[in-house]
Amino acid sequence: MGIASHLGSWLLGTVKNTTGTTAGTVRNMGATIVAQTTPLTAAQVAGLTGSLGAIPAGACITSVQFITSTLFASATTLKVTIAGVDYAAAATITSAGVYPQTAAATFAPVAANAGSTDALVTFTATGSSATGAVTVVIAYVVRSADGTTNPASA
Numbered sequence: 001m002g003i004a005s006h007l008g009s010w011l012l013g014t015v016k017n018t019t020g021t022t023a024g025t026v027r028n029m030g031a032t033i034v035a036q037t038t039p040l041t042a043a044q045v046a047g048l049t050g051s052l053g054a055i056p057a058g059a060c061i062t063s064v065q066f067i068t069s070t071l072f073a074s075a076t077t078l079k080v081t082i083a084g085v086d087y088a089a090a091a092t093i094t095s096a097g098v099y100p101q102t103a104a105a106t107f108a109p110v111a112a113n114a115g116s117t118d119a120l121v122t123f124t125a126t127g128s129s130a131t132g133a134v135t136v137v138i139a140y141v142v143r144s145a146d147g148t149t150n151p152a153s154a
Helices: 042-046 105-112
Strands: 033-041 049-055 060-070 076-082 091-093 097-100 119-126 133-141
Touching: 033 042, 033 049, 049 133, 060 076, 060 091, 060 105, 076 133
Parallel strands: none
Antiparallel strands: 033 133, 049 119, 060 097, 060 133, 076 091, 076 119
């Protein structure tokens, strides 16, 4: 299987333009949710800070989660920061599993729109385990830099 690249939103639905007021005649197009995944080794986490990439300008961030398949040998915390704002408080990883993060109220403006330029994503960690692995998953809706998904005209 190959990987394809697409610049911009994928709009899906069955009615492109509104032509009436009843179901089936009102625009129902929506942008798809995509995700970036970044695996981190124990050595990367023990480095305490690092880059996870960037989220496209205008994106609407829907979730962040940590998936730990190999448990860290010592207590480890992990926090994600997007566009300079912490997504949530640091999560303490104590066992293998999925750790969904709950966005902080202070993150709401960034969640609604990542900004007019790409938003850098970083992590901060504690712990010095020689073993362990975690995958950071960030899901978002790709939109135009101004936060729109609908074209100005049909």
